[in-house]
Amino acid sequence: MVSSVPLHVNGQPRTVEVDDPDMPLLYALRDGLGLHGPRFGCGLGQCGACTVHVDGEAVRSCITPLSSLTADRKVVTLEGLGSPEQPHPVQRAFIEEQAAQCGYCINGMIMQAAALLNGNNRPSDAEVREALAGNLCRCGTHVRILRAVQRAAGTR
Amino acid sequence: MSAATTRRALLQSGSLVIGFALGHRISPAKAQGGSSASAPGKTVALDEVDGFLAIGADGKVTVFSGKVDLGTGVRTALTQMAAEELDVPLAQVTVIQGDTALTPDQGPTYGSLSVQNGGVQIRQAAATARKHLLDLASRRLNLPADDLAVQDGVVRPKAGGQGIGYGDLLGGRGFTLKVDKEVTTKNPAEFRIVGQSVPRLDIPAKCTGRFTYMQDFSVDGMLHARVVRPPAIGATLRSMDEASVRDIPGAVKVVREGNFLAVVARNEWAAIKASQTLKADWSDWRGLPEQVRLWEHVRGTRVTKDDVTSSVGNPADAMLGGAKRLSATYDFPIHTHGSIGPSCAVAQLRDGQLTVWTASQMTHALRKQIAAMMRMPEGEVRCIYLEGSGCYGRNGHEDAAGDAALLTRAMGGQPVRVQWSRQDEHGWDPKGPPTLIDLRAALDDKGNIAAWESEFFIPEGAAGNVPLVPAELAGLPHESSMAPGNIIQNSALPYTVPAVRTTCHRLAETPFKPSWIRTPGRMQNTYANEAFMDELAAAAGVDPLEFRLRHLRDPRGEELLRRLATLAKWESRPSPQRNGGGDVMRGRGMTYVKYELNRTYIGTVAEVEVNRSTGEIRVPRFVVVHDCGQVINPDGLRNQIEGNVVQTVSRTLKEELTFDRSMVTSLDWNSYPILTFPEVPEVVIELLDRPQERPWGAGEPSAAAIPSAISNAVFDATGVRLRSVPYTPARVKAALQAS
Ligand code: FES
Numbered sequence: 001m002v003s004s005v006p007l008h009v010n011g012q013p014r015t016v017e018v019d020d021p022d023m024p025l026l027y028a029l030r031d032g033l034g035l036h037g038p039r040f041g042c043g044l045g046q047c048g049a050c051t052v053h054v055d056g057e058a059v060r061s062c063i064t065p066l067s068s069l070t071a072d073r074k075v076v077t078l079e080g081l082g083s084p085e086q087p088h089p090v091q092r093a094f095i096e097e098q099a100a101q102c103g104y105c106i107n108g109m110i111m112q113a114a115a116l117l118n119g120n121n122r123p124s125d126a127e128v129r130e131a132l133a134g135n136l137c138r139c140g141t142h143v144r145i146l147r148a149v150q151r152a153a154g155t156r
Numbered sequence: 157m158s159a160a161t162t163r164r165a166l167l168q169s170g171s172l173v174i175g176f177a178l179g180h181r182i183s184p185a186k187a188q189g190g191s192s193a194s195a196p197g198k199t200v201a202l203d204e205v206d207g208f209l210a211i212g213a214d215g216k217v218t219v220f221s222g223k224v225d226l227g228t229g230v231r232t233a234l235t236q237m238a239a240e241e242l243d244v245p246l247a248q249v250t251v252i253q254g255d256t257a258l259t260p261d262q263g264p265t266y267g268s269l270s271v272q273n274g275g276v277q278i279r280q281a282a283a284t285a286r287k288h289l290l291d292l293a294s295r296r297l298n299l300p301a302d303d304l305a306v307q308d309g310v311v312r313p314k315a316g317g318q319g320i321g322y323g324d325l326l327g328g329r330g331f332t333l334k335v336d337k338e339v340t341t342k343n344p345a346e347f348r349i350v351g352q353s354v355p356r357l358d359i360p361a362k363c364t365g366r367f368t369y370m371q372d373f374s375v376d377g378m379l380h381a382r383v384v385r386p387p388a389i390g391a392t393l394r395s396m397d398e399a400s401v402r403d404i405p406g407a408v409k410v411v412r413e414g415n416f417l418a419v420v421a422r423n424e425w426a427a428i429k430a431s432q433t434l435k436a437d438w439s440d441w442r443g444l445p446e447q448v449r450l451w452e453h454v455r456g457t458r459v460t461k462d463d464v465t466s467s468v469g470n471p472a473d474a475m476l477g478g479a480k481r482l483s484a485t486y487d488f489p490i491h492t493h494g495s496i497g498p499s500c501a502v503a504q505l506r507d508g509q510l511t512v513w514t515a516s517q518m519t520h521a522l523r524k525q526i527a528a529m530m531r532m533p534e535g536e537v538r539c540i541y542l543e544g545s546g547c548y549g550r551n552g553h554e555d556a557a558g559d560a561a562l563l564t565r566a567m568g569g570q571p572v573r574v575q576w577s578r579q580d581e582h583g584w585d586p587k588g589p590p591t592l593i594d595l596r597a598a599l600d601d602k603g604n605i606a607a608w609e610s611e612f613f614i615p616e617g618a619a620g621n622v623p624l625v626p627a628e629l630a631g632l633p634h635e636s637s638m639a640p641g642n643i644i645q646n647s648a649l650p651y652t653v654p655a656v657r658t659t660c661h662r663l664a665e666t667p668f669k670p671s672w673i674r675t676p677g678r679m680q681n682t683y684a685n686e687a688f689m690d691e692l693a694a695a696a697g698v699d700p701l702e703f704r705l706r707h708l709r710d711p712r713g714e715e716l717l718r719r720l721a722t723l724a725k726w727e728s729r730p731s732p733q734r735n736g737g738g739d740v741m742r743g744r745g746m747t748y749v750k751y752e753l754n755r756t757y758i759g760t761v762a763e764v765e766v767n768r769s770t771g772e773i774r775v776p777r778f779v780v781v782h783d784c785g786q787v788i789n790p791d792g793l794r795n796q797i798e799g800n801v802v803q804t805v806s807r808t809l810k811e812e813l814t815f816d817r818s819m820v821t822s823l824d825w826n827s828y829p830i831l832t833f834p835e836v837p838e839v840v841i842e843l844l845d846r847p848q849e850r851p852w853g854a855g856e857p858s859a860a861a862i863p864s865a866i867s868n869a870v871f872d873a874t875g876v877r878l879r880s881v882p883y884t885p886a887r888v889k890a891a892l893q894a895s
């Protein structure tokens with residue numbers, strides 16, 4: 001029973017065809033809409049690689065069933081935040097600080113940091129670390145990520 | 157995305173095939189239709205300039221690199237090296253990586269050799285090419301080559317006048333020229349691109365969701381698969397019930413080949429659900445040792461041979477004559493690679509040709525393994541590299557590639573994408589083996605080392621091919637020997653001691669299939685050596701840095717340690733220091749490494765805080781001085797060093813594989829925790845750049861200098877010596893209470 005699920009993604013109304021309304025948002029974005037910013041890291045809500053914004057809040061799309069979203073909830077992915085030509089200030093700061101190695105975790109870092117800076121535009125170092133505590137990076141890019149977030153906040 | 161980026165991204169994603177036979181630069185053809193095991197006419201010979209380089213009629217340069225960027229920034233560094241040597245702008249150079257049909261086999265991307273070996277080969281090819289282009293220009297312009305200069309890929313008379321571009325000179329043809337190993341490469345004093353912190357080429361796309369990772373790659377008509385691994389490593393599949401997944405919409409097929417089991421579906425979510433729903437009956441298997449008896453098990457494992465990695469004088473006699481004798485045992489547990497993105501691959505079998513898109517660090521070797529497993533001629537298999545999540549050694553990428561190969565065959569050649577789950581990655585990537593080290597030494601009456609003996613209990617084998625999981629499960633051809641990496645490295649000392657014997661007892665087996673994790677052996681072995689070195693310094697009552705200098709006969713190493721002392725504001729005094737009361741005890745510890753005793757030098761200082769009541773260790777700061785000779789990209793190098801520090805602090809404080817008698821039990825990030833932001837140290841780095849020296853590797857060496865620096869700092873803070881990684885609060889508390 002294929003059903004059409006209406007979504008609002010990156011400023012546009014979109015629909016995805018799904019067999020299972022409980023499919024996590026992550027797969028609708030990646031496989032249905034070709035948005036590869038959000039990444040599959042664990043599917044368990046443990047790493048943050050899949051983070052997107054829903055109504056401005058950082059949300060783990062791997063454990064967000066489509067059925068929990070309504071068409072008026074605004075989903076924004078890394079692609080919707082900005083582009084290489086017009087990066088969002090947080091993306092620009094990550095690029096300027098060269099804050100990536102493999103970059104697999106970086107979607108989550110940028111989305112989480114952007115949500116933090118929405119609510120608190122001058123976070124302390126400790127607040128940034130706390131806000132990113134649930135986002136894992138294996139390459140050890142943390143040092144640069146912290147610098148990038150401070151740069152985006154204008155505190156560096 | 158700019159046109160150049162688009163092209164680069166497409167090349168990266170493997171969706172272009174390149175034809176060189178007729179001298180065309182790049183002739184795009186959809187991979188879906190045009191991919192074949194080899195691109196006719198494109199040589200991959202290591203001794204041919206055409207193996208490494210092509211210059212189109214428009215002057216654009218394509219570099220073919222067998223070494224691949226694993227997230228380390230090597231693509232950017234190789235682009236710099238080629239552009240520098242050819243005198244062309246960076247933007248004119250594109251690097252194609254790890255495509256068995258297009259790139260020479262420069263060996264696997266491991267061992268911190270991409271710049272040191274791979275880059276130097278490309279540099280030689282580029283210098284040979286440049287010389288040839290100058291000769292061509294000399295004939296065309298009727299001027300001696302010495303009177304010509306190259307700027308931005310255009311050869312001009314030094315005296316001024318009309319120049320000719322590389323593209324014109326070659327006319328879109330190949331070089332048909334051997335790489336001249338004796339060619340004079342550019343004098344580093346004239347470098348304009350090498351040595352600069354060129355921004356990494358991949359980072360803008362990665363920060364905006366435009367980068368195509370392996371995990372993002374797709375081809376038309378592609379199916380999605382998940383593997384269903386046994387619940388116990390050696391279990392056999394008694395039966396399975398295909399009907400149990402029949403009701404899942406989108407599920408297409410259950411594939412079984414021996415103990416290899418997988419589900420294939422039209423979409424990814426259906427594959428996930430089917431893999432979780434499938435009913436399968438597996439036999440019991442309990443072949444693993446008890447985890448609490450791991451070190452007894454290691455010590456009791458049969459030794460197949462001894463590798464004596466250094467032998468000087470007669471340490472047994474010297475030991476007896478020593479004024480003071482010490483002994484200690486260190487252990488470093490089983491670790492996983494822990495990639496944030498689980499392994500993934502896509503394969504397609506068409507017209508007898510198998511194409512595998514993979515994030516493998518060794519596409520040429522993988523091609524051989526897959527060909528053997530599939531019983532296909534090697535020439536009919538093509539492996540194409542796409543960047544994945546960082547792998548830090550041989551993780552599961554190759555196994556996933558094998559999975560995809562079996563599955564495309566089972567699906568009549570239809571392209572299949574295999575994405576491992578988190579549990580697959582934590583459970584089935586090969587592991588960094590357990591390392592047990594016994595050390596003994598004697599000090600003479602002046603407090604210098606008179607004798608040193610060590611024994612390392614480590615699995616046999618070296619680098620090589622790690623058997624593919626799908627081949628093992630399906631009972632198809634695969635290697636039978638272990639390949640843990642070259643783990644005897646850095647078991648010998650970088651110091652001059654009158655009597656030494658360092659022995660590696662090579663074990664017939666180890667609990668989990670081993671492979672190299674970043675800095676294999678060098679990290680574990682240095683850990684024991686440099687912590688024991690500190691024990692000796694303390695026994696001699698000598699400052700740890702001074703103690704090392706006393707035993708060092710290496711001017712470059714000595715200079716490094718002096719720079720380290722200055723940078724870290726090292727206070728010369730013996731450890732431990734007298735900490736007053738209070739819950740938090742502070743200390744500092746150092747480590748010195750000469751990587752493999754013949755290249756990159758590293759000195760580190762760790763600063764730690766140990767909480768007496770919780771047993772928690774914090775590492776607020778790490779100081780690193782690094783000498784890898786000529787630096788290609790200083791910021792890229794710093795990025796690697798920072799990564800090594802953070803990753804290895806994580807390994808030292810937190811990580812340990814857990815298992816029961818059947819299987820790994822640390823199957824996610826809760827059961828295998830890694831370092832998080834609040835725990836990350838500040839990293840202070842000084843690079844000793846030596847442009848006139850050859851470039852050495854940097855992807856791994858600094859990781860070797862982390863665990864012992866922490867052990868030494870904790871000793872300095874507390875007077876208690878930690879010898880078992882990881883230094884969890886429970887262990888630290890117990891050690892403090894016992895003291
Ligand atoms: S993939 Fe969603 S938290 Fe890890």
Ligand code: FES
Nearest residue numbers: 103105137138139
């Ligand atoms: S940059 Fe590789 S996991 Fe964070």
